[in-house]
Amino acid sequence: MIDLKRKTLDYLLYGLLFFGMLLSLFLIFEYAPPAVNPTNNQPWYEQKIFYFHVASAWTGFLAFFIVAVASVIFLRKESRVADLVAQVSAEIGIMFTTLTLITGPLWAKSFWGKYWDWSEPRLVTALILWFLYIGYLILRQSVGEDFRRARFAAVFGIIAFLDVPIVFLSVRWYRASHPPLLIFEPGGLDPSMKLAFFFTLFIFTLLYVVLLRNGLRIRLLKDELNRMKEVI
Amino acid sequence: MRTVLVAYAIVWAVIFAYLVAQYMRISKLEREIQNIRDVLSRKEN
Numbered sequence: 001m002i003d004l005k006r007k008t009l010d011y012l013l014y015g016l017l018f019f020g021m022l023l024s025l026f027l028i029f030e031y032a033p034p035a036v037n038p039t040n041n042q043p044w045y046e047q048k049i050f051y052f053h054v055a056s057a058w059t060g061f062l063a064f065f066i067v068a069v070a071s072v073i074f075l076r077k078e079s080r081v082a083d084l085v086a087q088v089s090a091e092i093g094i095m096f097t098t099l100t101l102i103t104g105p106l107w108a109k110s111f112w113g114k115y116w117d118w119s120e121p122r123l124v125t126a127l128i129l130w131f132l133y134i135g136y137l138i139l140r141q142s143v144g145e146d147f148r149r150a151r152f153a154a155v156f157g158i159i160a161f162l163d164v165p166i167v168f169l170s171v172r173w174y175r176a177s178h179p180p181l182l183i184f185e186p187g188g189l190d191p192s193m194k195l196a197f198f199f200t201l202f203i204f205t206l207l208y209v210v211l212l213r214n215g216l217r218i219r220l221l222k223d224e225l226n227r228m229k230e231v232i
Numbered sequence: 233m234r235t236v237l238v239a240y241a242i243v244w245a246v247i248f249a250y251l252v253a254q255y256m257r258i259s260k261l262e263r264e265i266q267n268i269r270d271v272l273s274r275k276e277n
Contacts, residue, residue: 018248025240025241025244045236211251214258225264
């Protein structure tokens with residue numbers, strides 16, 4: 001009965017994601033008009049990268065927030081599940097931050113005429129964030145006793161999260177060319193763009209939930225399988 | 233614009249393929265666990 005419910009939920013989530021992905025493409029490329037490039041007042045088709053870029057960044061931040069929360073829970077309760085959630089969420093966060101670091105320079109090229117600018121605080125802090133969580137995963141793979149390693153990783157996961165607000169606020173703190181996110185301010189996105197943006201954000205968040213759920217299930221099943229093999 | 237659309241579609245396709253691969257891995261692990269459970273219950277009987 002539980003299996004049946006779980007399978008039904010799986011199919012529902014996968015179906016929602018599949019059609020959501022298609023609808024997101026439709027909203028971005030058909031429904032929302034292209035923005036106007038401020039440098040030459042021409043339609044700016046590369047701006048469509050924005051939807052994917054910001055949604056990836058948001059999902060990466062969410063994933064790292066969950067790493068920090070799960071790490072706090074692990075340190076308080078020594079829960080194996082919390083430790084696994086932190087690990088899986090860090091992997092997903094790195095995947096989405098990688099997407100952000102790929103889509104960002106593609107968008108930048110059409111606006112600044114170059115892929116990367118080392119004087120841009122958001123770019124540099126985002127790259128540091130990526131390296132921090134790569135370090136987190138390396139720490140988790142390092143040799144040593146499991147529990148001790150998990151505690152180190154949890155502390156590291158909490159400290160690394162401090163870079164997330166820095167990435168977000170860096171464009172407000174320093175003079176930067178990277179545009180801040182102006183969704184609700186006057187002169188921000190028009191209503192059709194807002195719809196495409198928030199729907200894509202929702203689909204990315206759902207994708208994160210499904211990836212986390214799957215990743216956690218795989219690790220818990222592996223744990224159970226190993227325990228059973230030991231019994232045999 | 234078409235280039236951006238194709239890039240989007242490819243990324244979505246890769247992500248969805250990864251999700252399907254994850255689902256297949258979960259099903260395989262569940263089957264393995266069920267097989268071991270069956271063996272253990274037969275042994276007990």
